[in-house]
Structure formats: C-alpha cells, structure tokens
Amino acid sequence: MLLVGSISLPAAALPGFVVVVHKENPVASLPVTELQRVFRKQTRMWPHGEAVVPVDWDATSDVRQEFSRRVFDRSVREMAEFWVQQNITQGLTPPSTLKSTRAILRFVVSVPGAIAYVPAGEEDDTVKKLDIKGLR
Amino acid sequence: MKRSLWLVVAAMCAVSQPAWAQQDDVARLRAELQRQQEVIGQLLKRLDEVEKKQALTATSEEVKAEAETQQEAVESVRESLLSRVNLNGYYNFRFAADESPAPASFQQHHLGLLLGKQLKKFNFHMELELQNVPHHPQIHGEEGGGEEGGETPEGTDVSGEGQVAVENAWMEYAHNRLLNVRVGKQLSPQYWWQNHYPNLTLSTDQPIYLRELFPPELVGLMVHGTAAKPSGGSELALNYKFYLSNNQFEGNSQADLRDAKSWGGRVQVRLPTGGRLKRFDVAGDLYRGRIALVTQELVEDHVYGVESQIEVDRFQLQAEYARGRTLGETRYGYYVQPALRVTDTWTTFYRIEQLDSPRIQRAELRHLAGLNFRPYAQIALKAEYYRGVPQQRSFIESEEDRRPFNGFAAAAVFFF
Numbered sequence: 001m002l003l004v005g006s007i008s009l010p011a012a013a014l015p016g017f018v019v020v021v022h023k024e025n026p027v028a029s030l031p032v033t034e035l036q037r038v039f040r041k042q043t044r045m046w047p048h049g050e051a052v053v054p055v056d057w058d059a060t061s062d063v064r065q066e067f068s069r070r071v072f073d074r075s076v077r078e079m080a081e082f083w084v085q086q087n088i089t090q091g092l093t094p095p096s097t098l099k100s101t102r103a104i105l106r107f108v109v110s111v112p113g114a115i116a117y118v119p120a121g122e123e124d125d126t127v128k129k130l131d132i133k134g135l136r
Numbered sequence: 137m138k139r140s141l142w143l144v145v146a147a148m149c150a151v152s153q154p155a156w157a158q159q160d161d162v163a164r165l166r167a168e169l170q171r172q173q174e175v176i177g178q179l180l181k182r183l184d185e186v187e188k189k190q191a192l193t194a195t196s197e198e199v200k201a202e203a204e205t206q207q208e209a210v211e212s213v214r215e216s217l218l219s220r221v222n223l224n225g226y227y228n229f230r231f232a233a234d235e236s237p238a239p240a241s242f243q244q245h246h247l248g249l250l251l252g253k254q255l256k257k258f259n260f261h262m263e264l265e266l267q268n269v270p271h272h273p274q275i276h277g278e279e280g281g282g283e284e285g286g287e288t289p290e291g292t293d294v295s296g297e298g299q300v301a302v303e304n305a306w307m308e309y310a311h312n313r314l315l316n317v318r319v320g321k322q323l324s325p326q327y328w329w330q331n332h333y334p335n336l337t338l339s340t341d342q343p344i345y346l347r348e349l350f351p352p353e354l355v356g357l358m359v360h361g362t363a364a365k366p367s368g369g370s371e372l373a374l375n376y377k378f379y380l381s382n383n384q385f386e387g388n389s390q391a392d393l394r395d396a397k398s399w400g401g402r403v404q405v406r407l408p409t410g411g412r413l414k415r416f417d418v419a420g421d422l423y424r425g426r427i428a429l430v431t432q433e434l435v436e437d438h439v440y441g442v443e444s445q446i447e448v449d450r451f452q453l454q455a456e457y458a459r460g461r462t463l464g465e466t467r468y469g470y471y472v473q474p475a476l477r478v479t480d481t482w483t484t485f486y487r488i489e490q491l492d493s494p495r496i497q498r499a500e501l502r503h504l505a506g507l508n509f510r511p512y513a514q515i516a517l518k519a520e521y522y523r524g525v526p527q528q529r530s531f532i533e534s535e536e537d538r539r540p541f542n543g544f545a546a547a548a549v550f551f552f
Contacts, residue, residue: 033364033371037313044257044310051256073369073414077480080513084551088333089323091252091261093222136369 016066017117020108020127025050025115029131035071038115040082041092050113054095055104063119070136222252226551228334232341234522234543245547246334248303257311263304303353314361321355325377325402326421327443328456328471329353338475338485338508340518340547344500345469348493349439349458350423356381356397367408375404375419383426383434396434398425415447427462437462450477467493483508492527499527514551520544 019035021027026048030038037043039054046052057064059076068076083094098104101122108114108127115130123129226248233240247266252259306320323329329352332342346352357380364373378401404419421441426434441458457470469492475485484507492499506520525540532538 031366032369033366041254043313044254073409075480077513081510084513085331085336087222087224087252088226088248088250088263088335088551089330091222091250091259092254093220093224093252134366134369 016070016120017063018120018123019115019117019130019132020105020123021115021130022108022112023126023128024112025128027130029133032071032132032134032136035132039071039095040086041095046113052115053111053113055107055114055116056095056097057104057117058097058099061099063117067117073136220253222254223250224252224552225249226333226335226549228547228549230340230545230547232543232545234524235541236543248333257309259308259310261304261306261308262302265301265303267299267301312361314363316360318358318360319356321353322358323353324350324423325358325360325379325400326350326441326456326458327419327445327454334547334549335514335516335551338473338483338518339487339504339506339520340545343456343469343471343473343487343489344502345456345458345471345489345491348467348491348496348498349441349460349469350400350421351398351425354379354381354398354400364406368410370408370410371406372408373406375402375406377402381425396426398423400424412449413447414449415445417445419443421458435463451475452477462495465494467491467495469493481510483510490527492529494529494531497529497531499529499532501525501527516549517547518549519546 019030025046027046034043038052039056041052041054044052057067059080065076068074068079072079074082079094083092086092086094098107098116101118104116104118105124105127108116226246228244228246230243230245231240232243245267249264249266251262251264254260302321304320304322306318306322308316308318310316323332328337328342328346329350331337332346332352334340358377359379360375360377362373362375364371378399380397380399383396383398400421400423402419402421404417407416407418409415419442421439421443423437423439425437427437437460439458439460441456443456444453446453452475453473454475455470455472457468459466459468461467469490471487471489473485473487475483477483485505487504488502489504490501502522502524504520504522506518509517511517522543522545523540524543526532526538528538
C-alpha cells in the first residue's frame with residue numbers, strides 16, 4: 001500500500017513545531033508537499049508576489065531533526081546530501097540557518113516573505129502560524 | 137556648717153528636674169528619633185524608586201538600540217540572501233588499474249567550480265570544469281573523453297595537461313511550477329547525465345553505455361515543468377522536459393552552425409511514496425538529431441530510453457536502458473545498479489552494465505561491485521572492483537579485445 005492517508009492538524013496542535021510566516025502574509029495553510037517545495041527552494045514566490053525566504057534551524061537542533069523527519073521523511077543527513085546534489089546540478093543552496101527561536105522570530109517579523117518553524121509553544125503574536133495539511 | 141550644707145542641697149533641688157520630668161524627655165526624644173527614622177526610610181524608599189526609574193530608562197534605551205542593531209542584522213541577512221552569489225566546487229582524485237595495456241595511474245579526474253545566482257524567478261548556474269586525466273592509450277581509446285562521454289580523436293592532445301571546459305552555463309526563468317524555460321549549455325535530461333558528478337554517484341566511473349547513446353549535453357532551449365496531485369504526505373507528479381538544441385555540440389563548433397537542429401523530450405512519473413517507500417520514479421526519453429561522421433556528413437540519429445529509480449528504506453535501485461539507430465545500425469546499452477545503504481556513511485553496491493555498438497566496434501558486459509564511504513555529505517571515498525567481458529561480435533576483430541579483464545579503481549571526492 002503506497003498511499004498515505006491525508007490528515008490535517010492545526011499548527012497549534014502539533015506536538016513538535018509550528019510553521020510561522022510574516023504576520024501580513026495572506027497564506028493561512030499549506031499542504032505538506034508545498035512546504036517541502038518551499039524548504040527545497042523549488043517554490044520561489046508566494047501567491048501574492050513576495051519572494052519566499054525559508055529559514056532553517058542549525059543542523060544539530062532537535063526541532064530541525066523532527067522537521068526533517070516529519071516533513072521530508074528524510075534524516076538531516078539525507079537532506080544534507082540532497083543539498084549537495086541541488087548545489088551541483090541546480091545551483092541552489094540550502095536555506096540559511098539560525099540557532100534560536102528568538103532569532104528566527106525576529107527574522108520572520110522583519111522579512112515579509114520569510115517562512116520558518118519554531119518549537120511548539122515558543123511562537124508569539126508577532127508572527128502568523130500556518131496550518132500544515134497532511135503532515136506525517 | 138550644717139546650715140551651709142542644707143542651702144547647697146536646696147539650691148540643687150531648685151535647678152534640677154524631678155525624675156518623672158526626665159522620663160518625659162526621654163520619651164519625647166525617642167518619638168522624635170522614630171519620626172526621623174520614618175522620614176529617612178521614606179527618603180530611602182523614594183531614592184530607590186528614583187534609582188529604579190533611572191535604571192528603567194536606561195534599559196529601554198538599550199533595548200531600542202539593540203532592536204535597531206538586530207533590525208540591521210536582519211536586513212543584512214536579507215540582503216545577503218537575496219543578492220548572494222554562490223561559489224562552490226568539487227574535486228575528484230582517482231586511481232585506476234586494470235589488465236589493459238594502460239599502466240595503473242593516478243588521475244586528477246575533475247576539479248569543478250560552480251557559480252550560481254538566484255534572483256526571484258531567475259536563476260543562473262555555471263560550471264567550469266578542469267579535467268586532467270593522463271591520456272594513456274586505454275583511456276584515450278576506450279574511455280572516449282572520460283566523464284564527458286564524447287569521443288576524442290586519436291592522436292590529439294596527449295600532453296596530459298588536461299582541458300578546461302564550460303560544462304554548464306544556463307539561465308532559467310521559473311514562471312511557475314508548470315512552466316520553466318532554461319537556455320544555454322546544459323546537461324541532457326537523463327538521470328545519470330544529470331547526476332553524473334563524482335559527489336553524487338556511488339562508483340568512480342560511469343556506466344559504459346552512456347558513451348554511445350544519448351548525447352551528454354546540449355546547447356539550446358529547454359522547457360520543463362511539473363504537474364502534481366497531492367496524495368497524503370506525498371504526491372503523484374508528472375515532470376516533462378522538451379528541448380531544441382544544436383547537433384553534436386561537443387568538440388565540434390562547426391556542427392553548431394548547421395541548420396539542422398536536434399530535439400528531444402522526457403516524461404517522468406513520480407509515484408506517491410509513504411511508509412518504507414521513499415522514491416519510485418519512472419521515465420521515458422526520446423532524442424532525434426543528426427550526428428556528424430568522420431567525413432563531417434550529418435546523418436540521422438534516433439535514440440530512445442527508459443529508466444527508473446526506486447528507494448525502499450535503505451535499498452536503492454537505479455536502472456536505465458537506451459537504444460539508438462544510425463544509418464541502419466542499431467546500438468543499445470543499459471545498467472542496473474542495486475545498492476544498500478548499510479549505515480548513514482557506508483553504502484555497498486553492485487552494477488551490471490552492457491554496451492553493444494557497431495559504431496565504435498565495442499560490445500562489452502561489465503560487472504562492478506564497490507563500497508562508498510561518505511563520512512560527511514560533502515566527502516566520499518570510493519573503491520570498486522570490475523570485470524569486463526567483451527561480447528562475441530563480428531566487428532571485434534582483435535583477439536586481445538576479446539579477452540575478459542579485471543580492474544580496480546578508487547577515488548576521493550570533496551565538495552566545497
């Protein structure tokens with residue numbers, strides 16, 4: 001059986017992390033496949049015309065490992081190999097990384113096209129939470 | 137005398153206060169002292185409050201300054217994100233020895249520099265490749281230009297100094313997921329050509345069939361895109377690529393100027409994944425072009441192929457098959473490569489591959505088994521053993537060329 005059933009959980013109910021964007025971003029939800037494309041830099045523009053700027057966590061962080069496993073079904077190591085491949089064949093580099101919730105929230109507040117994720121419960125009202133559909 | 141004493145006592149009594157009057161004074165002094173202490177306490181309290189207010193004022197100023205600094209830092213990061221030029225590269229050093237007449241050799245196989253820039257919907261990518269493969273006869277004749285897959289005419293460059301080549305130089309406009317346009321020099325869309333880089337392959341050398349079927353690269357225009365339908369945490373996707381390009385570009389600028397163009401296409405289906413199935417791709421490829429013979433005469437060349445990449449848990453399978461036809465002669469080749477990722481860093485693999493081409497008088501079946509150690513995503517150490525078994529074909533006349541041979545190769549690869 002190859003197909004996985006579709007589930008939809010509100011961002012606030014996720015145990016591990018919540019995906020956040022700039023407060024003025026009109027997007028309210030994303031399918032997990034679109035979230036994959038965003039963090040693989042395959043989707044470059046938001047529907048409202050803003051450039052997508054994904055920001056990731058440092059590779060050693062727990063939240064990065066959980067995000068990688070649940071969104072990509074890959075380990076952080078496998079994703080590092082994916083980015084070597086993308087770099088060579090497509091000229092694409094992985095998203096920039098930051099090391100703390102505070103830094104990430106600050107970045108998202110300041111950059112209209114930014115998208116990132118933080119551990120559940122550490123988000124605040126300066127950013128907007130996205131509903132991710134179909135998350136593993 | 138007695139009278140005098142009584143007078144002194146009477147006078148002292150007259151100037152001194154009684155005991156009850158002294159007690160009243162003490163009580164009054166105590167009350168005054170207490171009141172003064174309360175006043176001092178209130179003053180200290182007010183002093184604390186004033187000091188706190190002063191401290192608060194300083195903190196808010198500091199916070200404001202910090203906020204401005206952070207804002208600048210964010211702007212700086214944003215600036216760098218949007219305007220950064222990416223500079224990367226890779227280096228591949230290889231050792232190969234087999235039972236051919238060629239001596240065992242160390243080869244500085246590749247040194248590649250990658251330059252890229254992304255600006256909203258536009259993307260530019262360039263790869264400058266410096267190759268320095270010593271041109272031993274075996275490599276010269278059989279490898280046919282090494283990783284590039286082209287044929288190098290015998291008797292040319294035997295200096296061993298290698299060559300510098302622009303392997304990729306293209307600009308892409310990504311309109312949306314369905315429509316992207318790429319122009320410039322680019323790799324052919326088949327899986328191995330797209331991923332033939334030493335960092336991305338398990339083996340030190342590429343499958344022999346690639347030397348004679350699809351051209352390795354093209355100069356022209358490619359339109360590509362993806363249509364997808366979500367399926368759980370995955371999706372069913374249809375990728376397409378169509379291109380129009382010059383004929384037989386490589387090493388022959390005259391062919392660039394000819395009117396006849398080649399064209400080709402590729403359709404790939406990416407099946408939904410889930411559970412242990414991490415990848416299931418199937419694709420079909422088509423190429424129609426003209427190829428210049430030694431006489432520079434252009435003749436029709438048709439190639440088609442199928443391929444698949446499957447990944448289940450730690451097991452990977454890659455396979456490609458292609459068949460070509462030129463001047464009534466058919467050539468074909470394939471490879472099948474199963475691999476097992478034993479740990480995050482160790483992968484073992486086996487590959488069977490075959491090429492049968494009257495055009496270059498070569499028909500060989502090859503077995504290859506190897507280990508790939510990747511301590512970091514950017515570094516790979518490879519070792520492999522291979523056995524080539526020439527096939528019985530009328531166009532192979534030399535007895536030496538009919539003998540099986542064994543070989544060993546190892547490589548170190550660094551991506552930076």
